[in-house]
Amino acid sequence: xxxxTALPAIRARLWRTTAFRLAVAGAxxxxxGAGIVFIIIYLSTVGTMSRTLDREIAAEVAxxxxxxxxxxxxxxxxxxxxxxxxxxxxTFAALIGPSGQIIATNFANxxxxxxWGWYSAxxxxxxxxxxxxxxxxLGIKLSDGGVLFIGESATALVRLKxxxxxxFAISFAILLALGLGAGVSLGRGAVRRIGRINASLGRIMxxxxxxxxxxxxxxxxxxxLAASVNVMLARTQALMEDVQHIGNExxxxxxxxxxxxxxxxxxxxxxxxxxxxxxxxTQAIAQVDEGLELFSALLRLAQIESGxxxxxxxxxxxxxxxxxxxxxxxxxxDAGGDHFTTAIAPGLTLWGDPLLLTQLFVNLISNAxxxxxxxxxxxxxxHAAPDRxxxxxxxxxxxxxxxxxxxxxxxxxxLNEARTGTGVGLGLPIAQAIATLHDGSLTLTDAAPGxxxxxxxxxxxxxxxxxxxx
Ligand SMILES: Nc1ncnc2c1ncn2[C@@H]1O[C@H](COP(=O)(O)OP(=O)(O)OP(=O)(O)O)[C@@H](O)[C@H]1O
Ligand SMILES: [Mg+2]
Numbered sequence: 001x002x003x004x005t006a007l008p009a010i011r012a013r014l015w016r017t018t019a020f021r022l023a024v025a026g027a028x029x030x031x032x033g034a035g036i037v038f039i040i041i042y043l044s045t046v047g048t049m050s051r052t053l054d055r056e057i058a059a060e061v062a063x064x065x066x067x068x069x070x071x072x073x074x075x076x077x078x079x080x081x082x083x084x085x086x087x088x089x090x091t092f093a094a095l096i097g098p099s100g101q102i103i104a105t106n107f108a109n110x111x112x113x114x115x116w117g118w119y120s121a122x123x124x125x126x127x128x129x130x131x132x133x134x135x136x137x138l139g140i141k142l143s144d145g146g147v148l149f150i151g152e153s154a155t156a157l158v159r160l161k162x163x164x165x166x167x168f169a170i171s172f173a174i175l176l177a178l179g180l181g182a183g184v185s186l187g188r189g190a191v192r193r194i195g196r197i198n199a200s201l202g203r204i205m206x207x208x209x210x211x212x213x214x215x216x217x218x219x220x221x222x223x224x225l226a227a228s229v230n231v232m233l234a235r236t237q238a239l240m241e242d243v244q245h246i247g248n249e250x251x252x253x254x255x256x257x258x259x260x261x262x263x264x265x266x267x268x269x270x271x272x273x274x275x276x277x278x279x280x281x282t283q284a285i286a287q288v289d290e291g292l293e294l295f296s297a298l299l300r301l302a303q304i305e306s307g308x309x310x311x312x313x314x315x316x317x318x319x320x321x322x323x324x325x326x327x328x329x330x331x332x333x334d335a336g337g338d339h340f341t342t343a344i345a346p347g348l349t350l351w352g353d354p355l356l357l358t359q360l361f362v363n364l365i366s367n368a369x370x371x372x373x374x375x376x377x378x379x380x381x382x383h384a385a386p387d388r389x390x391x392x393x394x395x396x397x398x399x400x401x402x403x404x405x406x407x408x409x410x411x412x413x414x415l416n417e418a419r420t421g422t423g424v425g426l427g428l429p430i431a432q433a434i435a436t437l438h439d440g441s442l443t444l445t446d447a448a449p450g451x452x453x454x455x456x457x458x459x460x461x462x463x464x465x466x467x468x469x470x
Contacts, residue, residue: 014184019190023180024183028176030175042164057137057138057150084106090129094107095147095148109128111149114139114140115138116137120134133158135154209233246412257287260283268281301429301433310353312353313353316352319344321354332366341377342380342381344382351461357434360431360455361393368394368397378393378395380392388456390455399448399450410425411429413428413429428442431453438458442454
């Protein structure tokens, strides 16, 4: 199966971008809002005006025909004539006889229809009256088959309707165009940015791990994301370098014991008597142990870093634990003619793993013994400050120059292999991992002359048990 390393080809289509979709959705929502506003305005102007018009027409009809009666054409003729005489501009009336003949009217082509209606002047014909092209009117059937028509000019109303509809159509179009325009420009920007980021990712996947994603300073979500990815890339790069470094170091460190093992086994092959053979086997076992020790130290470090040991934390009597660690190292100090002194405040307690804490201090004291000339002064001090517990291990040996401290804390970081001989270079990383596991810190500083290792550890939480374990 092909490994999935290929970058999905980015066909970033403009209309698929979030920026574009958001802008268009915004434009649509504002258009719907504009539509609702239009309907409300329309109903409250045009609607009210046409209702008023209808009421006026009904009132004029009532002046000619008494409500509830059904007169014939002859009966309404005189009232219609009066109405026509009083008619103001824009008011129309017509009386149509039973056979369709016009009996009385004040305008051309009066409609013969019955009921409410809107009537427009024929497009090529002349208007109902100068300037009046639309009439709202009511036709009433008379008892002899004639029709009484009363109408009012609706030209202004229709003009208002048209203007409002056009205004709305224009604003709707502008809103949509603005939304689309904003979407296109924002979407294009997003497509460009993603394209650049994708190009960088392609380079990184092709093996250029030093490359980072382009991003501008600011709070734009793509920029923040790119910045986070860059932090992740830097971390990954560092881890990869570490792994590479560790791999090289393991190979390097196993080579010497394996070479010696091989030489020893060759000798054993030629050994003529049993004591020589046994001697060769003993040496071979020692070489294998050296290699095994390297692996168990690496595994221990991995276990400490995984944090699983936290489950076994108890309240530790740190003062006793430090004294015991010092006692453990005293024979070695005596053998090297070193002056090892301790100043441990009583009653220090700590929430942690006693075995790991012992290993932490033994590693540091052993370093002070091993990496200093015979007869050096080595001191272990511990005291409690209000916020933390401080433990320092200092010596007056060669120390570690500030520029090499980082290297000393790296796995397999040995600074002076030729002089110091055997160590694998895991003592300090393990010590630092143990301090970190306990929410503490380990720092290398200058004891001028010599090295001072400072460990700061938190006080135990108040809620924990009072009974410490040593
Ligand atoms: N007290 C010290 N004075 C001077 N150099 C030191 C001191 N402690 C550590 N170093 C330097 O830092 C390096 C790393 O120390 P670290 O304890 O990690 O490894 P190591 O002592 O070489 O091997 P080991 O894994 O057996 O402890 C040492 O090789 C040594 O060069
Ligand atoms: Mg060491």
